[in-house]
Amino acid sequence: MARRLSDLDVAGKKVLVRVDFNVPLDDRLHVTSDARIRASLPTIRALLDRGARPILMSHLGRPKGKVVESMRMKPAADRLGELLPGVTVKAVAECVGPVAEAAAAALQAREVLVLENLRFHPEEEKGDPAFAAALAKLADAYVNDAFGTSHRAHASVAGVTEHLPSAAGLLLEAEIDAFAKVLEAPARPLVAVLGGAKVSDKLPVLLHLVEKVDAVLIGGAMAYTFLAQAGVPIGRSLCEAELFDDARRVRELCQQRGVALLLPTDHVCAAEFAESSPASVHGPGVPVDLMGLDIGPETIAAYRARIATAKTIVWNGPMGVFEMAPFRRGTEAIARAVADSSAFSVVGGGDSVAAVEQCGVEDRIDHVSTGGGASLELLEGRALPGITALG
Numbered sequence: 001m002a003r004r005l006s007d008l009d010v011a012g013k014k015v016l017v018r019v020d021f022n023v024p025l026d027d028r029l030h031v032t033s034d035a036r037i038r039a040s041l042p043t044i045r046a047l048l049d050r051g052a053r054p055i056l057m058s059h060l061g062r063p064k065g066k067v068v069e070s071m072r073m074k075p076a077a078d079r080l081g082e083l084l085p086g087v088t089v090k091a092v093a094e095c096v097g098p099v100a101e102a103a104a105a106a107l108q109a110r111e112v113l114v115l116e117n118l119r120f121h122p123e124e125e126k127g128d129p130a131f132a133a134a135l136a137k138l139a140d141a142y143v144n145d146a147f148g149t150s151h152r153a154h155a156s157v158a159g160v161t162e163h164l165p166s167a168a169g170l171l172l173e174a175e176i177d178a179f180a181k182v183l184e185a186p187a188r189p190l191v192a193v194l195g196g197a198k199v200s201d202k203l204p205v206l207l208h209l210v211e212k213v214d215a216v217l218i219g220g221a222m223a224y225t226f227l228a229q230a231g232v233p234i235g236r237s238l239c240e241a242e243l244f245d246d247a248r249r250v251r252e253l254c255q256q257r258g259v260a261l262l263l264p265t266d267h268v269c270a271a272e273f274a275e276s277s278p279a280s281v282h283g284p285g286v287p288v289d290l291m292g293l294d295i296g297p298e299t300i301a302a303y304r305a306r307i308a309t310a311k312t313i314v315w316n317g318p319m320g321v322f323e324m325a326p327f328r329r330g331t332e333a334i335a336r337a338v339a340d341s342s343a344f345s346v347v348g349g350g351d352s353v354a355a356v357e358q359c360g361v362e363d364r365i366d367h368v369s370t371g372g373g374a375s376l377e378l379l380e381g382r383a384l385p386g387i388t389a390l391g
């Protein structure tokens with residue numbers, strides 16, 4: 001288990017904090033969603049309350065190792081200042097070297113320093129040891145609160161821990177605890193709901209979860225590879241025929257382990273992958289000239305019933321083409337079913353998180369993950385470099 005913030009001696013110290021301030025900006029460089037900044041407030045406040053001087057570092061966008069004016073951290077620092085009344089938030093236009101060092105040395109109590117975009121330096125993503133050492137030079141201790149990048153062995157995520165006493169921030173700790181509750185000794189039944197575009201993306205997750213879950217509910221385009229492999233007509237739905245052997249293996253593993261594998265029995269179909277294409281419900285197969293773009297009402301009812309019996313639920317990936325109104329009902333129904341359930345629930349992955357927010361049910365989900373890729377890697381049973389590095 002990674003060291004916790006409460007274990008770290010921070011009073012009077014400068015503490016380097018890896019946050020995720022990768023926020024969207026408009027043309028006038030105003031932050032259009034400050035959700036990620038707000039997510040880091042508990043850690044920043046806890047550090048300030050304990051007399052620490054936080055030095056925040058993050059990436060923003062994809063500057064590809066050079067300075068890009070529209071990707072500076074200043075707008076995020078300004079927004080943080082608005083969210084922290086009574087605290088002075090300063091931004092410095094470098095993240096390593098003499099300018100950053102002088103700004104760090106001048107930092108006072110009740111002040112926060114925001115360093116420049118880490119990815120202006122190619123060394124960050126390469127995990128360059130000298131760059132990690134240059135970052136570490138700015139502070140006395142290190143806190144990782146960026147779950148979304150913890151699956152990358154970048155300098156600011158992994159390398160710095162070799163130089164400073166380190167711990168997980170409160171946001172990272174909540175992520176670690178939530179996934180541990182699902183993957184280690186979960187309350188049963190444990191139900192996994194998996195959707196999204198490709199079986200190939202989710203296969204490692206499926207193979208790992210089959211060892212742990214009592215039921216797996218599959219939706220989204222990935223369901224059609226399983227249905228086609230079992231001989232159900234899928235019309236023109238997306239299908240990865242090269243993965244039939246893997247689909248068969250998952251099915252066999254479920255059988256051997258007594259895991260219920262639920263696949264859609266009806267579908268919202270259309271002739272074109274378009275919002276304007278007239279939608280109709282068919283089942284159990286998809287007519288030859290149509291494609292399945294969402295789970296149908298019978299499938300929703302079956303999945304909802306299974307979710308209602310769960311004591312632990314983990315959900316990743318939409319049940320249909322959630323971006324288009326006619327094909328979003330299945331994903332929204334699952335979001336509501338997960339929210340209505342009294343089970344411990346964890347939702348990860350950009351689209352399922354968006355669905356939860358769109359339905360306004362995020363307050364009734366126990367944990368909405370801040371990291372799509374990182375949460376998938378945890379569900380695959382992989383250790384994340386940023387967490388392992390915290391000891």
Ligand code: AMP
Pocket residue numbers: 195196197198201219220221222238292293294316317318319320321322323349351
């Ligand atoms: P992923 O990134 O793997 O979670 O997949 C999300 C994408 O899967 C979304 O853009 C959905 O539109 C897409 N998707 C979900 N269901 C279907 C489907 N039945 N046919 C085509 N695309 C789908």
